[in-house]
Amino acid sequence: MATNESKVAIVTGANSGIGLEVTKLLASSGFIVVMACRSLDRANQAVAAMQNETTSLKSSGSFVPMQLDLSDYDSVRKFVSEFLAKFSRLDVLINNAGYAEEFSRQQRNLNSKGTRLTIATNHLGHFLLTKMLLQTLKDTASRHGAARVLIVSSDYHTYTFRVKPLDFDDLFMEKPGAYSGSQAYKNSKAMNILHCRKLARMLEGTGVYVNALHPGFIPTTGFFRGCMRCFFICCFSGFCCCCRITRTPQEAAGHMFNIAAGVPPYEDKSGLYFYDGRSKPTSAETSLLANEDLLWEWSEAVTS
Ligand SMILES: NC(=O)c1ccc[n+]([C@@H]2O[C@H](COP(=O)([O-])OP(=O)(O)OC[C@H]3O[C@@H](n4cnc5c(N)ncnc54)[C@H](OP(=O)(O)O)[C@@H]3O)[C@@H](O)[C@H]2O)c1
Numbered sequence: 001m002a003t004n005e006s007k008v009a010i011v012t013g014a015n016s017g018i019g020l021e022v023t024k025l026l027a028s029s030g031f032i033v034v035m036a037c038r039s040l041d042r043a044n045q046a047v048a049a050m051q052n053e054t055t056s057l058k059s060s061g062s063f064v065p066m067q068l069d070l071s072d073y074d075s076v077r078k079f080v081s082e083f084l085a086k087f088s089r090l091d092v093l094i095n096n097a098g099y100a101e102e103f104s105r106q107q108r109n110l111n112s113k114g115t116r117l118t119i120a121t122n123h124l125g126h127f128l129l130t131k132m133l134l135q136t137l138k139d140t141a142s143r144h145g146a147a148r149v150l151i152v153s154s155d156y157h158t159y160t161f162r163v164k165p166l167d168f169d170d171l172f173m174e175k176p177g178a179y180s181g182s183q184a185y186k187n188s189k190a191m192n193i194l195h196c197r198k199l200a201r202m203l204e205g206t207g208v209y210v211n212a213l214h215p216g217f218i219p220t221t222g223f224f225r226g227c228m229r230c231f232f233i234c235c236f237s238g239f240c241c242c243c244r245i246t247r248t249p250q251e252a253a254g255h256m257f258n259i260a261a262g263v264p265p266y267e268d269k270s271g272l273y274f275y276d277g278r279s280k281p282t283s284a285e286t287s288l289l290a291n292e293d294l295l296w297e298w299s300e301a302v303t304s
Helices: 017-028 040-053 055-060 073-087 117-144 181-202 228-243 250-261 289-303
Strands: 008-012 032-037 063-067 092-095 147-154 208-214 273-274
Touching: 008 017, 008 117, 017 032, 017 040, 017 092, 017 250, 032 289, 040 228, 055 289, 073 117, 073 147, 092 117, 092 250, 117 147, 117 181, 117 208, 147 250, 147 289, 181 208, 181 289, 208 250
Parallel strands: 008 032, 008 092, 032 063, 092 147, 147 208, 208 273
Antiparallel strands: none
């Protein structure tokens, strides 16, 4: 095990989009960044590209690519045991990886083990990952002053067009007519916020701070590749809502970095949801304490 003095961060989905940008910022400020990626090849390619891009990153040697498929709970367990064999501290955990299928799709995509991809990737895999790393986060906070978790959600959790509130009797949306790609994505992003609030409450007083964030509408990441209809819906609603519709991956990553690294004024913030660096309210269903507990119990049962 490395007895490292450097701060250690894990970023899920670090090989592309905003995960890649925040990885660069963390490494530039001295973190060892564990890039937790579905494909080790894509992670290694991202490291090579980053090291070509900036000489300072080349000399830092601060990237540790590791394989993690969040839709596969065995892969999550393997990742955590390999991480704990290598590192004795965890200062920052960024639950960033995300998946969305075509919003109009009525049948869910499954992984090779039959797991439902959207809810597993966006919530359940991250739930298990965070739970298995909680003790390390708490130990790091007690030894080094603080540790932080940042969960990347989305304002899509507030949308009501053709989507229903969470049904706690059917969180996998298996009742007839309950499933659609947009319902699954909206539910998974609402789960992110309930997960954040519950963790923040549980960890009060431990020095571990937990927040969630909407990165903004960023059409230049790879996120909309399988989902053109959702891309156009977002474009249209964004166009109608405001003049400054989109954000760049660099802008989003800047806010992510500040919150995750506890840069003032974020050093003691916990249980909040941010957009553009400012905290904002969340949907009614994600503000109910009872829903936090229901989701926690269900997530534990499904992933154990
Ligand atoms: N872009 C936007 O407008 C927007 C808006 C709101 C919220 N978000 C959220 O922002 C986060 C990052 O998205 P992005 O825009 O940066 O898109 P992106 O470039 O597509 O990044 C998504 C990342 O998640 C990884 N991933 C997907 N499934 C995975 C799995 N099963 N296990 C491990 N990693 C997996 C992808 O890996 P592969 O390269 O292997 O596919 C990729 O690295 C997501 O949580 C998304 O919901 C994005």
